[in-house]
Amino acid sequence: MVDDELRSAMRDEEVLQGVAAVVIRKYDPKTDRDGSEAVDRECELGPPGGMSLRADLRGDPVGRIRHSPLYLMLVAETSGPGGGRIVGLIRGTVKSVATGERRPTGAPAFANVGYILGLRVAVSHRRMGIALMLVQQLERWFELEGAGYAYMATDKSNEASLRLFTGRCGYSKFRTPSLLVHPVHSHRLKPPRRATVIPLPAHDAERLYRARFAHVEFFPFDIGVVLANDLSRGTLLAVIVNSNGGSYEWRGVEHFLASPPASWAVASAWDCGGVFRLEVRGASRLRRAFASATRALDRVAKWLRVPSVPDLFRPFAGWFVYGLAGEGPDAATAAEAAFASVVNMARGEAAAVAVEVAAMDPLRGRIPHWRRLSCAEDLWCMKRLGDGADGWDWARSAPGRSIFVDPREV
Incomplete structure (x- = not known):
C-alpha cells in the first residue's frame, strides 16, 4: 500500500504545459481496472504495420507483480472537464538479490533492488512527460522501501524507452542477455x-x-x-x-x-x-x-x-x-x-x-x-539510487558468466 510517508513524498498532481493536469496515484482495482486494461491493450509490442505481440493480463493488471514480496502499480490519470481518464501506468517490485560479489567471509553479497516493468502511456498522451513522471514516482517508492538500485529490461531497438531511461533518468546499459x-x-x-x-x-x-x-x-x-x-x-x-x-x-x-x-x-x-x-x-x-x-x-x-x-x-x-x-x-x-x-x-x-x-x-x-x-540481445539498464556511500556501484560492474532471471518479473 502507499503509506503516509509515500503520499507526502509524491506530489498529488503534475500539471503539464498545454494539457489538463495529470495525477499520479496508486492503482485502485475497484475503479481503475478497465482503464488500465485499455492502456495495456493499446500498447502492443512490435513495429507499426508489422507483426506485434499483445499481452492479455486476464483481467488482473497487477498479475505480473503480485507474486513478488513488495509491489506497487501507479496510474496516470487526467483531470478536468468530463472526468478523469487513465492515460499511463507503471508497475514495480522490490526484493533482495545477489549482486555477484562476495563478502570477506565468502558469503554472497545481497542488495535491495527495484524492478520497473509494464510502463505504458496511451498514444494520445505521449511526449508530454507522463512516462518520466511515472518513473520518478516509482523510484521514490523504491527508495522508501530501501532499494539501493533500480533496473528495467527493454528491447534494444526500443529507442523511445532507451531515450527515457538512459537519456533522462540516468540509467546505464547494464546487461545484454539472450531470450x-x-x-x-x-x-x-x-x-x-x-x-x-x-x-x-x-x-x-x-x-x-x-x-x-x-x-x-x-x-x-x-x-x-x-x-x-x-x-x-x-x-x-x-x-x-x-x-x-x-x-x-x-x-x-x-x-x-x-x-x-x-x-x-x-x-x-x-x-x-x-x-x-x-x-x-x-x-x-x-x-x-x-x-x-x-x-x-x-x-x-x-x-x-x-x-x-x-x-x-x-x-x-x-x-x-x-x-x-x-x-x-x-x-x-x-x-x-x-x-x-x-x-x-x-x-x-x-x-x-x-x-x-x-x-x-x-x-x-x-x-x-x-x-x-x-x-x-535483450537489454537491461540499471541505476544506483541514493548517494552510494559505500563507493562500489553495481550498475557499473563488469558482467559475469551467469544471471538469474526471476520468473515473477517476466
Whole structure:
C-alpha cells in the first residue's frame, strides 16, 4: 500500500504545459481496472504495420507483480472537464538479490533492488512527460522501501524507452542477455542419450540452488518462496552419465552436494499462462495457414517429428525456465536435457517455452530454440539510487558468466 510517508513524498498532481493536469496515484482495482486494461491493450509490442505481440493480463493488471514480496502499480490519470481518464501506468517490485560479489567471509553479497516493468502511456498522451513522471514516482517508492538500485529490461531497438531511461533518468546499459524460445510440438523432444533427468521436490531444489548458485547475479534471497509458488511447475536435475550407459542414482540432495557427478545442470519451470497470455497479431493468412498445416501433420504423424508452428495467433500460454545453471565439462549437454524435458512437460499446457541466459553463459550454445522466435540481445539498464556511500556501484560492474532471471518479473 502507499503509506503516509509515500503520499507526502509524491506530489498529488503534475500539471503539464498545454494539457489538463495529470495525477499520479496508486492503482485502485475497484475503479481503475478497465482503464488500465485499455492502456495495456493499446500498447502492443512490435513495429507499426508489422507483426506485434499483445499481452492479455486476464483481467488482473497487477498479475505480473503480485507474486513478488513488495509491489506497487501507479496510474496516470487526467483531470478536468468530463472526468478523469487513465492515460499511463507503471508497475514495480522490490526484493533482495545477489549482486555477484562476495563478502570477506565468502558469503554472497545481497542488495535491495527495484524492478520497473509494464510502463505504458496511451498514444494520445505521449511526449508530454507522463512516462518520466511515472518513473520518478516509482523510484521514490523504491527508495522508501530501501532499494539501493533500480533496473528495467527493454528491447534494444526500443529507442523511445532507451531515450527515457538512459537519456533522462540516468540509467546505464547494464546487461545484454539472450531470450531463447522453443515452440511446444505434439511430438516430444529427444534429450541427449547420456542424460538422466530427475525431478526434485521444492525443498531439495532450494537446498541445491542456495549451496551452488546463491552468488549468481540477481539470485533472489527468497528463492524458497519462488520454488513453492503454485505457478512453479517443478525443478529438473539432469546428470550426464558416462559413455558406457546406465543411469544416475539419486541418493538425496545432501549426498549430491557432498559428492556431485562430473557434469550436471538444473532448471525450474514457471507457468506464465497463470498470469498472462500472449498473442501474435498482424500475421498474414498465408503464415497462419502454413502454421496450421504443420500442426495438423505433427498431430497425425508424430514419428516424423515435424517442426510444427504452434497457434501463436490466438491467446496462448507460455512457460519460462528459470534457475538454469550447471557445472562440469558437459554441463551444456545437461542443460540441453533439462530444457528439452521442460518443453516435453509443457505439452498440452503451453505453446512455447522460453529461457533468458547471460551473454557469456557457456550453457547457451546447447539450448534448443527457434531463432525467429528468440531475441539474441535483450537489454537491461540499471541505476544506483541514493548517494552510494559505500563507493562500489553495481550498475557499473563488469558482467559475469551467469544471471538469474526471476520468473515473477517476466
